Amino acid sequence: AERQASAARLLSDAQAARDAAQRDRGAASEDALRLAAAREQALREAGSAAEAEKARLLAQAQLEAAQLREQGQVDVASARAADTRVMEDRAAHLAVDIAARLLARLPDSARVDGFVGGLAAAVAALPAGSRAALASGAPLRVSAACALRPAELDQLRAAIGESLGRAVTIEATVDPSLLAGLELKGDGVVVRNNLRADLAHVLEVLTHHDA
Numbered sequence: 001a002e003r004q005a006s007a008a009r010l011l012s013d014a015q016a017a018r019d020a021a022q023r024d025r026g027a028a029s030e031d032a033l034r035l036a037a038a039r040e041q042a043l044r045e046a047g048s049a050a051e052a053e054k055a056r057l058l059a060q061a062q063l064e065a066a067q068l069r070e071q072g073q074v075d076v077a078s079a080r081a082a083d084t085r086v087m088e089d090r091a092a093h094l095a096v097d098i099a100a101r102l103l104a105r106l107p108d109s110a111r112v113d114g115f116v117g118g119l120a121a122a123v124a125a126l127p128a129g130s131r132a133a134l135a136s137g138a139p140l141r142v143s144a145a146c147a148l149r150p151a152e153l154d155q156l157r158a159a160i161g162e163s164l165g166r167a168v169t170i171e172a173t174v175d176p177s178l179l180a181g182l183e184l185k186g187d188g189v190v191v192r193n194n195l196r197a198d199l200a201h202v203l204e205v206l207t208h209h210d211a
Contacts (some may be wrong), residue, residue: 034069037086041105049051057144082085106145106179106180108146110180111144111145111146111179111180111181112144112145112146112152112180112181112182114146114191115157115180115181115182115194116155116156117159118162118181118193119156119159119181119182119191119193120136120159120160120162120163121163122143122191122192122193123160123163123164123184123191124163128188130157130189131163131164133164133186133187133188133189134164134168134186134189134200135164135168136167136186136187138169138186138187138188139169139170139171139186140160140170140185141170141171141173141182141184141185141203142156142172142173142183142184142185142187143172143173143174143175143178143180143182143184144168144172144173144174144175144178144181144182145174145175145179145180145181145182145194145195146174146176147172147174147177148172152161153170153172156170156172156182157170160184177196178194178195178196179194179195179196179199180192180194180195181194181195181196181197182194183197
């Protein structure tokens with residue numbers, strides 16, 4: 001009877017552990033979904049803000065150009081083109097700033113989840129020479145938007161090691177300006193998978209002007 005009771009307790013404990021693990025996986029999945037939703041929402045709102053601000057500033061520029069034309073003080077065509085580029089750039093910077101403020105509200109639990117796999121995939125996609133540089137044995141410096149938990153650091157170490165085909169040593173630091181995500185540096189190689197890099201790319205696209 002005692003052995004049966006002991007076995008029952010072991011089975012109960014095992015079931016409880018499985019239930020806890022399932023809850024942890026569910027929470028991680030929910031965090032990842034919240035992060036993806038926040039990322040998409042911020043980028044949508046950035047685009048909407050850019051379009052609205054662009055329309056307002058262009059209307060202002062057109063009014064000013066019309067006034068200058070009436071006064072005959074400048075070459076209207078060139079002035080309008082220059083004003084348009086300036087106004088579009090201002091709108092783009094405003095939109096990206098709005099997105100950054102929205103993303104800065106993410107909880108710490110959503111600032112790392114979902115970025116480890118993307119960083120490891122980016123490392124795996126590097127040219128052979130860059131991968132060899134990272135796999136030289138020197139510690140790899142990884143910046144995160146918030147302090148990494150031990151489990152996250154283990155996950156990161158394993159994922160990067162798998163991409164490079166060898167065990168790696170990681171020195172983790174915190175850089176809140178990343179907003180969310182990770183940035184890896186080692187031997188002249190930089191690999192980014194973070195929202196600051198995403199927003200920088202968005203700004204580059206928004207401020208690009210055809211010749």
